[in-house]
Structures are given as C-alpha cells and as structure tokens.
Amino acid sequence: xxxxxxxxxxxxQGLVDEAKRLVQRRCPDWSDHNVSDxxxxxxxxxxxxxxxxxxxxxRVPDLNYVKFLELIGVELRPPAAARGGVTFWLSSPQPQRxxxxxxxxxxxxRTDIHEPIVFTTTQDLEIIPCSFSRAGAAPADxxxxxxxxxxxxxxxxPCFSEEPVPGDALLIGLSExxxxxxxxxxxxxxxxxxGVDPRHPPLVWEAWTGSGWSECDLDKDDTGGLNKPGDVxxxxxxxxxxxxxxxxxxxxxxxxxxxxxxxxxxxTASPRILSASAFTIGGTVPMMHAEVVRHxxxxxxxxxxxxxFALKRHPVVLSNEPCTVEITDDExxxxxxxxxxxxxxxETDRHFRLDAFxxxxxxxxxxxxxxxxLQYYGKTPPSGSSVAISAYRTGGGRRGNVARxxxxxxxxxxxxxxxxxxxxxxIGGADAETLDEAKxxxxxxxRSRGRAVTMEDFEELAREVASDAARVQCVxxxxxxxxxxxxxxxxxxxxxxxxxxxxxxDLIPPEDMLERITQTLDERRLVGTRLLVAPPEYVGLTAVVxxxxxxxxxxxxxxxxxxKALYDLLHPLTGGPDGTGWPFGRSVQSHEVHAALARIPxxxxxxxISVALFPADPVTGRRSAPVQRLDLPATALVFSYEHxxxxx
Numbered sequence: 001x002x003x004x005x006x007x008x009x010x011x012x013q014g015l016v017d018e019a020k021r022l023v024q025r026r027c028p029d030w031s032d033h034n035v036s037d038x039x040x041x042x043x044x045x046x047x048x049x050x051x052x053x054x055x056x057x058x059r060v061p062d063l064n065y066v067k068f069l070e071l072i073g074v075e076l077r078p079p080a081a082a083r084g085g086v087t088f089w090l091s092s093p094q095p096q097r098x099x100x101x102x103x104x105x106x107x108x109x110r111t112d113i114h115e116p117i118v119f120t121t122t123q124d125l126e127i128i129p130c131s132f133s134r135a136g137a138a139p140a141d142x143x144x145x146x147x148x149x150x151x152x153x154x155x156x157x158p159c160f161s162e163e164p165v166p167g168d169a170l171l172i173g174l175s176e177x178x179x180x181x182x183x184x185x186x187x188x189x190x191x192x193x194x195g196v197d198p199r200h201p202p203l204v205w206e207a208w209t210g211s212g213w214s215e216c217d218l219d220k221d222d223t224g225g226l227n228k229p230g231d232v233x234x235x236x237x238x239x240x241x242x243x244x245x246x247x248x249x250x251x252x253x254x255x256x257x258x259x260x261x262x263x264x265x266x267x268t269a270s271p272r273i274l275s276a277s278a279f280t281i282g283g284t285v286p287m288m289h290a291e292v293v294r295h296x297x298x299x300x301x302x303x304x305x306x307x308x309f310a311l312k313r314h315p316v317v318l319s320n321e322p323c324t325v326e327i328t329d330d331e332x333x334x335x336x337x338x339x340x341x342x343x344x345x346x347e348t349d350r351h352f353r354l355d356a357f358x359x360x361x362x363x364x365x366x367x368x369x370x371x372x373x374l375q376y377y378g379k380t381p382p383s384g385s386s387v388a389i390s391a392y393r394t395g396g397g398r399r400g401n402v403a404r405x406x407x408x409x410x411x412x413x414x415x416x417x418x419x420x421x422x423x424x425x426x427i428g429g430a431d432a433e434t435l436d437e438a439k440x441x442x443x444x445x446x447r448s449r450g451r452a453v454t455m456e457d458f459e460e461l462a463r464e465v466a467s468d469a470a471r472v473q474c475v476x477x478x479x480x481x482x483x484x485x486x487x488x489x490x491x492x493x494x495x496x497x498x499x500x501x502x503x504x505x506d507l508i509p510p511e512d513m514l515e516r517i518t519q520t521l522d523e524r525r526l527v528g529t530r531l532l533v534a535p536p537e538y539v540g541l542t543a544v545v546x547x548x549x550x551x552x553x554x555x556x557x558x559x560x561x562x563x564k565a566l567y568d569l570l571h572p573l574t575g576g577p578d579g580t581g582w583p584f585g586r587s588v589q590s591h592e593v594h595a596a597l598a599r600i601p602x603x604x605x606x607x608x609i610s611v612a613l614f615p616a617d618p619v620t621g622r623r624s625a626p627v628q629r630l631d632l633p634a635t636a637l638v639f640s641y642e643h644x645x646x647x648x
Contacts, residue, residue: 008054015047066435069442073341076438078315078356080468081393082289082400082429082493083510084422086119086407087182087235090127091418093279098416100125100285103292105411106420108402117400119407119426120292120393122319125285127181130174132278133250140167140257146246148173151275156190159226159255160270166259168270170226173250174278179240182219182282185253188229188275195268201225202258202266205232209239213254217423226255226271235284235423264620287407287422289400289429290317290393298361301327303383305366305376313394314359315432320512323392325352325361329385339378347376354392357432361389400429401495404503425506427494428468428513452524458488462533465520466513468493470573473536473584475635486529489536489584489635490517491572499560500567504618504639507572508535536584538639539632540618541570543593546610548648553602555647562603565596566643585634588613607648616641 010018020033020043033040086106090098102123107116135151138144139161150157159170172185196202203225206213214237222230234253242251260266291313298309325336327350336350342364345351353362364378381387407422433441441460448457455474462472471491492509496502518533525531543566549558569575569582569592576582590611597603597611613630614623618641632638 008057010054012047012051015050016044019043019047065439069438072442072446074438074442074445075355076357076435077433077467078317079396079432080428080430080493081317081319081396082402082426083468084119084287084407084424084426085284086121086287087282087284087421087423088125088127088410088414088417089182089282089419089421090280090416092416093281094127094129094416097129098127098283098414100127100283100414100417103412104414105291106287106407107409107411108406109409116409117289117402117407118291118395118411119287119289119400122286122288122321125180125283127280127283128176128178130176130178130181130183130251130278130280132172132185132276133175134171134173134246134248135273135276136171136173136246136248138169138171138245138254140165140169144171144246146248148248151273154274156188156272156274158270159273160257160267162270164257164267164270166257169254169256170273171245172253172255172276172278173245173248174253175250177240177242177251178236178280180236180238180283180285181280182233182235182284183253184279184281185232185234186230186277186279187223187226187232187273189223189226190272190274195265196225196227197265198224198227200264202260202264204256204258205234206254206256207234207236207240208243208245208252208254209237210241210243211239213256214239216253219423226273233281284423287426288317288319288393289397289426290319290395292391292393294391296389296392298387298389301381301383301385301387303380305364305374305380306362307381308360308362309387311359311361311389311392311394313392314357315394315396316354316356316359317393317396318356319393321391321393323354324390326388326390327381327385328388329382336379342377345378347379349378351378359394361387396429396432398429398431398493400426401493402426403495403497404506425494425503427492427506428510430467430470430493433467450524451526452521452529453526455486458486458521458525461520461524462488462490462517466490466517468513469509469517470494471581472517475584486525486531487635488517488521488531488533490514490533491536491581491637494573496567496571499564500571501640502567502572504538504641507538507639537633537636538618539630539636540616540639540641541588541630542614542616542623542641543643544610544612544614544626545593545597545643546646546648547597548604548607548609549602550604558600558602559645559647561600562597562645562647563643565600566593566645567640569593569596570638570640572637572639582638584637585632587632588630588638590628 023030088100102121104121107118110116134148136146137159147157160168205216205218207216217235219233221232245252293313327334336352338354339351345364366374366376369375404425410420444460452458452461458474459472469490470493473489475487477485490509494506514533549555573581593611598605612626614626616623
C-alpha cells in the first residue's frame with residue numbers, strides 16, 4: 001500500500017492557536033482566552049471541524065495528488081543529454097576539404113557487460129586543408145614584423161626579443177583560416193632558448209578570431225619549448241578568421257611568452273626558428289548523447305480537437321534544433337510549430353505541444369463556453385491528413401557522462417578519417433525525473449508561481465530550465481557593497497575515472513547552460529535585484545596519506561581503495577557527510593579523512609596513520625603549507641587535486 005501524502009500538516013492545536021492569534025490582532029478587547037470562555041469553545045469547535053476536513057483531505061489517494069500536479073502544470077522532466085566535443089583525426093593530410101556531416105555517430109567501445117554509448121554530432125564540421133604561409137615576430141612593445149624571408153637563410157630568426165619579456169610572440173601565418181580544426185605546426189628550432197623547463201614552458205598558443213586573440217588547446221609539443229625540432233599540434237577555436245598582420249593576410253596563429261608568477265624558470269635568450277611548415281590533421285565538433293530520428297510518420301488525423309500521437313522512440317531530448325510537424329493533405333503540406341502551452345493559441349494557429357517525457361505530440365483542444373459554443377485553442381488538423389514529425393532526438397541520461405578518451409569508435413563511415421577521440425569528458429547528462437521527485441517539486445512550483453523572490457525560488461526556477469545542472473545553489477550578498485545581489489552557483493553532471501578523479505575543466509558548466517539560466521531568472525527576478533549565474537569557486541586540496549595495510553591484503557588494492565575514499569569524500573556531486581555532494585562553504589578537516597579511512601577494510605587502524613592536507617593550485621600545481629583545517633568561502637567547493645597515498 002502506498003503511503004498517503006500529507007497535503008496539509010496543520011493540527012487541531014495549531015488551528016486553535018492560529019485563531020487565537022487572529023483574535024488578539026482583530027479583537028484586542030477580547031482578553032479571556034481560557035478554555036472556559038464560550039468564544040474559545042466556538043474556536044475549538046470550528047478547529048475540530050477543520051481538523052476533520054484536513055484528515056479527510058490527507059486521505060486523498062495518490063492518483064488524485066498526481067491529478068492536482070497536472071492541474072498546476074507539473075510535468076515529468078525528460079532526461080538531459082550529455083554534451084561534449086569529439087575530434088576526428090585524419091589518416092593523413094588531405095588536399096581537399098573533408099566534410100563530417102551533422103548526425104555522424106560515434107560511440108564508446110562495446111564490452112561484455114555494457115552496450116556502447118552512442119553520441120551524434122550536432123553540426124557539420126569542415127576539416128579545411130592549410131599550409132604554412134608566413135612567419136614573423138611581435139615584440140611585446142613593438143610592431144609585428146614579417147620575417148618569412150629569413151627562413152631561407154641558414155640561421156633563421158629569433159622569435160622573441162634579445163632579452164625575452166612577457167608578451168613577446170612568434171607569429172605563424174596559415175594559408176587560410178581553419179576554424180575548429182587540429183593543425184600540426186612543424187618547426188625546426190635551434191637550442192638557444194636556454195633557461196626554460198622544456199616539460200612546462202611558459203608559452204601559450206593563440207589564434208586570431210576577428211575580435212582578438214583566443215587561446216588554442218595544445219594537444220602536444222615535441223619542441224621542448226621551441227628548443228628542438230618537432231611538431232606542435234593545436235586545436236584552433238571555431239571563430240578563427242584570416243586577418244592582416246605586418247601587411248600580410250593569413251590565418252594567423254601566435255605563440256606568446258607568458259609572465260611567470262609561479263616560480264617556473266623562463267627564457268634568458270630567445271629561441272631561433274630555422275624552418276616551419278603546417279598542415280591540417282583533424283577537427284573537433286560538438287557531440288550529444290542522443291540519436292536523431294528524422295521524418296517519422298505518426299498517423300492520420302480524424303479531425304477532432306485535442307488529438308494525441310505517440311512517437312516511436314522516447315523520451316525526447318530537448319535541443320536547440322527546431323522540431324516541427326508536417327500536416328499533409330490534398331491541398332499540400334503545412335508546417336506546424338511547437339508551443340509550451342495552448343493558452344495564447346487561436347483557432348487559426350498551427351500549433352502543437354511536445355510531451356518530451358512520454359514521447360508524443362498533442363494538438364490544441366476545444367473548450368465549451370458558457371453560451372454552449374466551442375472555443376478552439378489551436379487549429380485542428382483536417383480529417384484524413386497525414387501527420388509526420390520532421391526530426392527529434394532521443395536518448396540522454398546519466399550514463400552519457402563518459403570520461404575523457406572513452407569515445408573512440410566511429411559508427412558512421414567518413415572518408416579519410418582514421419580515428420575519433422573525445423579529449424574532454426562529456427558532461428550534463430541527467431536521468432529523467434521520477435514521480436516522487438515531481439511530487440516534491442509541485443508545492444515548490446505552486447509557491448513560487450514563476451517569480452524569483454526567495455533563494456529557493458531562484459534555485460527551483462534554475463533547475464526547471466536546466467535539468468542538465470546537477471547542483472544549483474543560491475548565495476545572497478554578504479557584504480554591504482554587494483547589497484541586492486544574488487549569485488547562483490551551478491555545477492554540471494560529470495563523471496570521473498575509476499577512482500573518482502575529475503578534471504578541473506569538466507566542472508565548468510557550458511556557456512549555453514549558464515545563458516539559459518540567466519535569461520530565465522532575469523525575466524522573473526524582482527526589479528533592483530542584481531543577478532550573477534556562474535560556476536562556484538574551486539579551492540584545490542591535496543591529501544597526503546600514509547597508512548599500513550592489514551595482513552593478507554594487497555597493498556596496491558588498499559592504495560586504490562584509499563584513493564577512491566578520498567575522491568568520494570570530497571566529490572562535488574556525491575561526496576560530503578550525506579552523499580549529496582560536498583556542501584558549499586563547508587570546511588575540510590583532517591579528522592573527516594580519518595573517518596573515511598576507517599571504513600576501508602584493508603587499512604590497519606591500529607597502526608599510525610598520517611594525514612596531511614595541502615592547499616593546492618589546480619592550475620600551477622603549487623602547494624601551500626599543510627593545514628589541519630581548510631576553510632572555504634561560502635561560494636566555493638573543494639576540488640580534489642592529485643591525492644597521494646603511501647601504503648606500508
């Protein structure tokens with residue numbers, strides 16, 4: 001038997017007390033509130049009657065409660081699809097453009113116990129061939145110079161100033177712009193850039209995008225910081241454009257010297273470039289954990305209002321692509337547009353609603369008016385007409401949050417493509433909402449009524465529009481200078497490796513998710529409320545643990561168990577004391593690590609255990625002095641950075 005929901009939690013005594021408070025406010029002359037007073041007797045009589053009504057109301061079956069949710073517009077949320085990027089690597093540089101069409105399928109490998117997780121690309125990708133065109137140098141405080149002719153000599157040219165300073169840059173001009181492409185730049189360099197760590201040189205590769213320089217993703221650098229011959233493979237941003245620098249038009253790429261603030265050694269002399277070449281070796285395109293179904297015929301209309309048609313695949317994953325319905329009859333084909341509700345639809349509007357969770361479409365109903373007529377909310381498809389949907393995506397779910405490098409199977413045939421790879425984890429995948437979750441959300445939705453006033457309103461409205469957000473936390477301003485400001489912190493759905501390790505960049509929500517939340521909350525906030533939607537601050541922490549393994553336990557297995565316990569404890573989504581994610585602003589203390597270690601069977605708690613917590617910078621990897629307690633700001637989460645474990 002299902003437990004009956006408690007729709008009203010007021011009790012008999014609560015009703016009596018509430019009535020007495022109203023009496024004190026509206027009838028101050030009535031001062032005798034003892035049980036012997038006839039007025040109090042009447043209050044208790046009415047309270048008993050209301051209490052009986054509440055009791056009967058709370059006996060309403062679960063079906064009626066669900067119907068109440070439908071009346072206020074609560075629908076089960078469909079699953080959210082994980083999104084990421086996939087790189088298509090060519091078998092060899094091609095002289096012509098290679099087109100990877102939208103809808104190309106890639107997947108994780110099939111295993112004995114798991115089916116492959118299929119992703120599809122969401123837009124076309126053109127892998128544009130290029131070649132080396134120009135070379136030059138741009139001093140930090142000088143004018144860029146074209147030095148291409150110097151490459152014909154024996155000594156080449158220095159790419160930085162005689163005494164390199166931050167901001168100096170090597171310029172590489174490609175024959176044309178290569179947006180979203182992976183480019184190999186082959187350089188021959190002499191060993192003259194002394195003083196730099198070749199494993200971690202203070203360099204950044206950037207591409208010109210029309211509005212400024214944008215950082216490229218560095219895939220590999222065999223030159224040791226421009227000190228020896230080798231290849232540099234970079235991934236160019238999608239906004240790359242040709243431009244004119246030093247009076248030469250090219251698709252410009254630059255390698256800029258960074259300011260060193262973390263103790264790394266820098267250049268004491270400039271590297272020299274002896275020769276250069278370039279070619280395109282691949283490209284990156286967005287992918288989505290959903291399969292595309294195109295032009296599905298749903299059936300024929302019988303001409304009645306409010307018709308429903310089921311889709312063959314469900315649930316439907318919401319995306320930015322337009323989803324339309326085509327109505328075909330003897331007069332031709334009409335295109336119908338989706339709407340969230342039929343409230344503003346008239347009898348001439350070609351509208352329909354998409355039920356993403358159940359996988360179906362509905363046309364506008366007809367409601368009988370007081371005078372006996374019918375009011376149509378949306379046009380009704382003619383009797384006998386064919387109903388077909390143009391395209392929709394199905395799939396989604398938490399299982400699409402795959403780690404980096406897991407997508408490596410090309411399911412669609414693409415000429416000249418040798419392999420595929422996801423260089424970053426896919427994030428944002430969430431399972432469909434359950435009925436129990438909708439029951440909890442219903443009263444909150446009824447209370448907010450689409451307005452963002454309280455912190456709970458901001459959080460609930462953000463979750464309503466972004467089901468791909470795993471956690472949403474609203475933090476009010478704590479300083480007088482920020483009075484009236486609200487900060488909404490968003491953490492996406494993400495998965496880690498076998499021990500729970502997560503990359504720092506994977507915890508940054510996609511820009512479109514932040515824009516969706518910002519636009520929705522901006523329309524519903526109070527006038528004067530300043531709003532900022534952003535990811536939380538992440539404070540890096542490295543735990544250095546020294547433990548002893550119990551007899552008959554493999555030390556390597558114990559080490560892996562300790563690492564997993566550390567990452568699980570501090571996990572932003574599943575960590576913390578209650579397993580719902582490490583709380584925002586909650587300090588990390590060493591005794592909590594000891595408690596987590598005590599639950600590992602192979603750890604010998606009778607022996608001495610050493611736990612040291614080091615604040616760490618996830619970008620530079622530098623650690624501060626060890627602490628027993630790491631305090632976090634109210635807008636911050638802890639980030640596990642390369643925990644270290646030694647098992648004796």
